[in-house]
Amino acid sequence: MFVGHYAASLALKRFENRVSLGVLFLAVQFVDILFFPLVLLGIERVNIVESFTQSTHFELEYMPFTHSLVASTLWAIAAYGLFRWVVVKKQSVAIVVALAVFSHWLLDLMVHTPDLPLWSDTSVKLGFGLWNNAIATYALEAVILLAALWVYLRSTSPMTAVGKYGMTVFVIFLLLANIANIFGPFQGDSKVVMAISALASYFVFAAVAYWLDTKRR
Numbered sequence: 768m769f770v771g772h773y774a775a776s777l778a779l780k781r782f783e784n785r786v787s788l789g790v791l792f793l794a795v796q797f798v799d800i801l802f803f804p805l806v807l808l809g810i811e812r813v814n815i816v817e818s819f820t821q822s823t824h825f826e827l828e829y830m831p832f833t834h835s836l837v838a839s840t841l842w843a844i845a846a847y848g849l850f851r852w853v854v855v856k857k858q859s860v861a862i863v864v865a866l867a868v869f870s871h872w873l874l875d876l877m878v879h880t881p882d883l884p885l886w887s888d889t890s891v892k893l894g895f896g897l898w899n900n901a902i903a904t905y906a907l908e909a910v911i912l913l914a915a916l917w918v919y920l921r922s923t924s925p926m927t928a929v930g931k932y933g934m935t936v937f938v939i940f941l942l943l944a945n946i947a948n949i950f951g952p953f954q955g956d957s958k959v960v961m962a963i964s965a966l967a968s969y970f971v972f973a974a975v976a977y978w979l980d981t982k983r984r
C-alpha cells in the first residue's frame with residue numbers, strides 16, 4: 768500500500784492535536800523507510816517481477832525486520848518509548864505515534880499477497896491479496912484516504928486560505944499520484960532508483976503535510 772497509509776495519519780491527528788501531521792506521515796511509512804535501505808544492503812529481499820500482481824511489480828521475498836508482525840509491534844513500542852521518554856514526553860502523543868507505526872502492518876495486510884511473516888519463520892506468511900485486483904486496491908486506498916481527510920478537516924480548523932484548501936488539494940494530488948503508481952506502465956527501474964524515489968516521496972509528502980498542518984489548528 769502507498770498513499771492509503773496516510774489515512775491513518777489524518778485520522779489519528781484527531782486524537783492528539785499536539786503531534787504534527789508531518790511526524791504522523793513519517794510514522795505510518797516508518798517500516799517502509801527502513802525497508803528500502805535494508806533491501807539495498809541485502810538484509811531484506813525483494814525481486815522486481817513485471818506484473819507480479821495487477822497493482823505492483825514486487826515479489827516481496829524476505830522482510831522480517833520491517834514487515835513481520837513481531838517487528839512491526841517492536842517498532843511501534845520503540846516509537847512509543849521515543850515519544851514517551853525522549854522527545855515530546857507525552858503519553859497520549861506516544862500512543863498515537865505508536866499506533867501510526869503499527870497501522871502500516873494492518874493496512875499492508877489488506878493488500879499484500881501472503882508475504883508478511885509473523886517473524887523470521889517463512890512458513891507462515893499473511894496477506895489478503897487485494898493487490899491482485901488493481902481497481903479494488905485503488906478504490907480501497909482512495910476511500911480510506913478521503914474518509915480520513917473528512918475526519919481531519921472536521922477535527923481541525925483553517926487559519927489561512929492555504930489551511931482551508933491545501934490539505935484537500937494535497938490529498939487529490941496523492942490520489943492522482945497513486946493512479947500512476949498502480950496503473951502506470953512497468954518502468955523496469957533498478958532497486959536503487961525504486962528506493963530513492965520511494966524514500967524521496969515519503970519525506971517530501973511528510974514535509975508538505977507538516978507545512979499544511981501548521982495552517983490549521
Ligand SMILES: [Zn+2]
Nearest residue numbers: 768798799875
Ligand atoms: Zn510496507
